Amino acid sequence: MSEDNKQKTRFIAIAGNIGAGKSSLTGLLAKHFKWQAYYESVDDNPYLSDFYEDMRRWSFNLQIYFLSSRFKKHKEMLNKQTSLVQDRTIYEDAEIFAKNLNDMGLMSERDYKNYRALFNEMTTYLQPPDLLVYLRAQVPTLVRQIQQRGRKYENTIRIDYLERLNLLYEDWIDRYPYEKLIIDTDDIDYVNKQEDLGKVIDLVDQRLFGLFN
Numbered sequence: 001m002s003e004d005n006k007q008k009t010r011f012i013a014i015a016g017n018i019g020a021g022k023s024s025l026t027g028l029l030a031k032h033f034k035w036q037a038y039y040e041s042v043d044d045n046p047y048l049s050d051f052y053e054d055m056r057r058w059s060f061n062l063q064i065y066f067l068s069s070r071f072k073k074h075k076e077m078l079n080k081q082t083s084l085v086q087d088r089t090i091y092e093d094a095e096i097f098a099k100n101l102n103d104m105g106l107m108s109e110r111d112y113k114n115y116r117a118l119f120n121e122m123t124t125y126l127q128p129p130d131l132l133v134y135l136r137a138q139v140p141t142l143v144r145q146i147q148q149r150g151r152k153y154e155n156t157i158r159i160d161y162l163e164r165l166n167l168l169y170e171d172w173i174d175r176y177p178y179e180k181l182i183i184d185t186d187d188i189d190y191v192n193k194q195e196d197l198g199k200v201i202d203l204v205d206q207r208l209f210g211l212f213n
Contacts (some may be wrong), residue, residue, distance in 0.1 A: 009081065010083040010130050010203070010208055011077065011084055011086070012085050012129055013085070013089045013171075014015075014029075014087055015088065015132055015133065015134045015169075016088075016135030017142055017162060017169055018143035019141075019146035019149075019162075020137045020185065021135055022135060026039060026085045028191070029085050029204065035083040035085055036085070038087060046065070047062040047065050058105040059101045059111075060107055060111040063093060063097065066093045070088075070090040070093060071090060072123045074090055075163075078126070088133070090126065095172040096168045098115050100161075100165055103164070112152060129179075130179060131176065133181045133183060134176075135183055135185050136182055136184050136186075139159060139162050141185065142166075143159070181203055
């Protein structure tokens, strides 16, 4: 690996379903590589708890809020002259969450078309991550980790909702056209087991700093 390759700024993003462990891995990778971490904003979201109580009423509002805030953050990150790790991407908003709401009849076709048009226009101005890390997890793993973190507004999330999201994630990651790394997380614990974290770090390191990168 050349010295130039070592010093080049990198932008990686962590993708995955609710409870997949994105925030944890974002922090661990940022600490290891000494990069800046950008986390998904949930605590200051004015629509999230209302959405989980009444998805049909608040779906469009929630998705527009996410789209706007993530577009702003993505632009901010691209202007940074430093390497960074992002917790969840703007692409997941459209490809997973808004699409699922439309498929379930919880976002009208009119609202969804309006949302997609806005998303398509916004993303023409954005550079994709150098590497997308997709955390694949089965629903029992997601449920366990959601319960462990204990966010009150997530108590009403249904199993079938998580299952639908997983199917959409698998479809999207198969079509994702840029550099990606898929990590199956059901049988690893990179938060509590240093050996498992080391394996994940090695995989990321190879993709970013391998001989031909």
